[in-house]
């Protein structure tokens with residue numbers, strides 16, 4: 001039997017999101033199939049800087065060491081986001097919003113500390129995560145970043161990251177990246193950054209997909225459009241949920257043959273597309289390792305399991321694995 005990383009060694013890196021638990025429990029499986037890891041949560045601001053100026057690098061250091069000891073890459077996720085920020089970040093001692101200058105300073109301090117610590121060792125950083133609005137014509141989603149700093153918070157984040165590690169590959173990362181409306185906005189955002197000379201090197205396509213959506217046409221359109229920016233693309237958080245968005249059933253206790261078959265067919269077509277754009281697409285990361293654990297258990301529907309990967313709960317190949325490696 002082949003392994004994922006061997007099979008795709010001439011195409012792209014194959015990554016997995018890890019936690020402090022899976023890094024330990026699943027290390028054999030990780031070493032077998034993957035040559036890149038991303039911390040699912042452990043390198044987000046709320047975990048790295050829970051209190052002002054108090055950094056906690058214990059787990060991220062372990063992940064960095066694990067990657068280096070095993071000849072793997074580590075993708076850094078994530079420096080600036082509207083979610084999973086520590087509570088203190090946007091407010092002063094009285095609970096009021098801080099000033100624009102103060103928030104820029106906090107952003108710079110955070111980025112400096114984190115990026116400098118792993119300088120020259122991180123494969124790529126997700127500098128800004130999910131800044132684009134999903135619906136309507138509004139470009140950027142509302143957030144404390146926009147409220148306090150304004151739209152140029154994104155430019156500053158990239159500039160600070162570049163100053164801290166001039167050789168680091170810097171990514172803008174988002175989901176619903178293949179939906180035409182949001183795709184156009186992401187393209188426009190990144191094009192604007194490039195036109196202003198902001199240091200950015202890649203677009204991260206999260207690829208939280210399912211059995212029915214997005215369509216192959218929309219995915220190809222997205223790969224084509226982002227590749228025209230002349231930057232690298234990474235698939236950063238791939239999973240293929242068994243459930244359509246809006247399906248709230250909780251009575252499916254194990255995947256049906258039909259589901260596994262459909263999922264295999266989808267995965268095969270996705271990887272065909274990835275290979276077609278491999279000149280631009282340099283890394284494909286799953287948002288987990290195997291069906292033993294996924295953030296999609298209980299999310300967005302409580303009491304529902306999901307089986308979004310190509311390795312099953314025991315870490316064995318699923319039909320999707322066979323189809324993408326045949």
Ligand code: HAH
Nearest residue numbers: 040041077129130175206208237295
């Ligand atoms: C991603 N958001 C985040 O980038 C990642 O850090 C997190 O672990 C899981 C998924 C995707 C997302 C979300 O958080 C909420 C609604 C839709 C999509």
